[in-house]
Amino acid sequence: MDYHVELKRVTRVFAKNGEQIRALDGVDLAVARGSWTVVVGLSGSGKSTMLSLIGGLDRATEGEVWVAGNDLGKLSSDALADFRREKVGFVFQSFNLVPTFTALENVCLPFVPYKVARAQAEKKALEVLEQVGMLARANHLPGELSGGEQQRVAIARALVNDPELLLADEPTGELDTRTGEKVLELLSKLHRERGMTIVMTSHDPRIAEQAPAVVRLEDGRVVAHAT
Ligand SMILES: Nc1ncnc2c1ncn2[C@@H]1O[C@H](COP(=O)(O)OP(=O)(O)OP(=O)(O)O)[C@@H](O)[C@H]1O
């Protein structure tokens, strides 16, 4: 089986005030290419830590993290940064948009390190803004958009590099139920159309109920993995 993401006995220890916290403790995980996995668990169970390791934002203390055939622990910091930019899209609970940039400028941001010509970057950014239904708001600042609209802009920004893997950490966490459902519908549409692999975290048991694959974490350990 060609897994897109594989964790092998992954442990992440944080040292805090002389105390060691095992945020992840010997986790095994296999995510099929093109699948949609929801990671659930109580606050502090290790969900964000797991996404950060898969996305190359953080490194495992022990064990191996494999994504698209790369052993992330073996990559240099520069190679890891390239991996993140080219292969992964990130969506966060708090949108993380730059408040002084318009929606369009925010979506163009991932192109900055590549020095892509402005016209070319904007053309691509407008395409993805259209896909998420935000074309009409391209010139608005985040502060002029609702939470759901800001999250759609953040999703557009995550998609602008055509990532194979989308990681979303509580993408509906700051949205009301209805708006959250709309954001999920959008992710579902993008998943179908683009065939991307999605790994997202959620506190919401209803989201887990609808998910095709669920990973449940408790105190840094996987206690259930249903596909
Ligand atoms: N940078 C860090 N330094 C020290 N401890 C950390 C750090 N990041 C996470 N932790 C600890 O690791 C554990 C797992 O944290 P994590 O953020 O992965 O949980 P989570 O499941 O995402 O929780 P939440 O649902 O509240 O977002 C927690 O005990 C947390 O306090």
Ligand SMILES: [Mg+2]
């Ligand atoms: Mg978290």
